[in-house]
Amino acid sequence: xxxxxxxEDQVNVAEGNPLTVKCTYSVSGNxxxxxxxxxxxxxxxxxxxxxxxxxxVKGSYGFEAEFNKSQTSxxxxxxxxxxxxxxxxxCAVRDGSSASKIIFGSGTRLSIRP
Amino acid sequence: xxxxxxxPRYLITVTGKKLTVTCSQNMNHEYMSWYxxxxxxxxxxxxxxxxxxxxxxxxVPEGYKVSRKEKRNFPLILExxxxxxxxxxxxxxxxxxxxxxxxxxxxxxxxxx
Numbered sequence: 001x002x003x004x005x006x007x008e009d010q011v012n013v014a015e016g017n018p019l020t021v022k023c024t025y026s027v028s029g030n031x032x033x034x035x036x037x038x039x040x041x042x043x044x045x046x047x048x049x050x051x052x053x054x055x056x057v058k059g060s061y062g063f064e065a066e067f068n069k070s071q072t073s074x075x076x077x078x079x080x081x082x083x084x085x086x087x088x089x090x091c092a093v094r095d096g097s098s099a100s101k102i103i104f105g106s107g108t109r110l111s112i113r114p
Numbered sequence: 115x116x117x118x119x120x121x122p123r124y125l126i127t128v129t130g131k132k133l134t135v136t137c138s139q140n141m142n143h144e145y146m147s148w149y150x151x152x153x154x155x156x157x158x159x160x161x162x163x164x165x166x167x168x169x170x171x172x173x174v175p176e177g178y179k180v181s182r183k184e185k186r187n188f189p190l191i192l193e194x195x196x197x198x199x200x201x202x203x204x205x206x207x208x209x210x211x212x213x214x215x216x217x218x219x220x221x222x223x224x225x226x227x
Binding site: 006009032034036041042043044045046049051090092094096101102103104105106107 | 118145147149154155156157159162170172204206208213215216217218219220221
């Protein structure tokens with residue numbers, strides 16, 4: 001069975017500092033991993049994904065994520081946070097070995113203070 | 115423009131009055147899904163569909179029904195809504211290949227009083 005965990009409900013970072021939002025996963029086959037962002041009163045927007053290849057994936061708005069197979073993690077990172085990055089972030093996993101449903105984590109609220 | 119469209123966006127209804135939230139996508143996607151979002155619980159999957167006439171229960175299917183008679187449409191039906199179904203609902207779609215991005219609608223705020 002697939003599962004994904006986001007251990008932090010909230011992450012607080014000062015503007016200009018690096019940020020990390022953590023995600024760990026469990027899947028029986030090949031992991032396909034995704035990050036989505038949700039701004040207030042909006043749907044979820046795709047940020048980036050890992051399917052195969054380079055473990056460091058770059059996405060929208062300067063975000064990147066590192067796939068770590070041994071630690072079954074896919075942490076979201078950004079070198080320098082902006083106040084506009086404040087939002088709710090969701091990690092998701094799909095089993096790449098077969099057509100499967102997508103499972104989301106519980107979400108992490110990122111708050112960037114000026 | 116590629117999109118997932120949900121209606122209504124906002125609804126207040128009374129306990130027991132049947133309602134349907136429609137979802138339509140214009141991208142010819144095989145996979146469609148419904149989620150509910152509640153504070154502290156993230157996104158929980160209600161039902162999903164891999165193709166026309168193929169539907170499966172997600173994690174929280176109780177009190178909901180779905181149908182997939184056409185590829186583009188995936189309505190969510192609440193036969194007898196109860197207050198614990200007050201939530202924000204999202205419809206999503208993607209191609210069947212698991213490597214593809216999933217696209218979300220803008221959400222439907224449902225309040226059952």
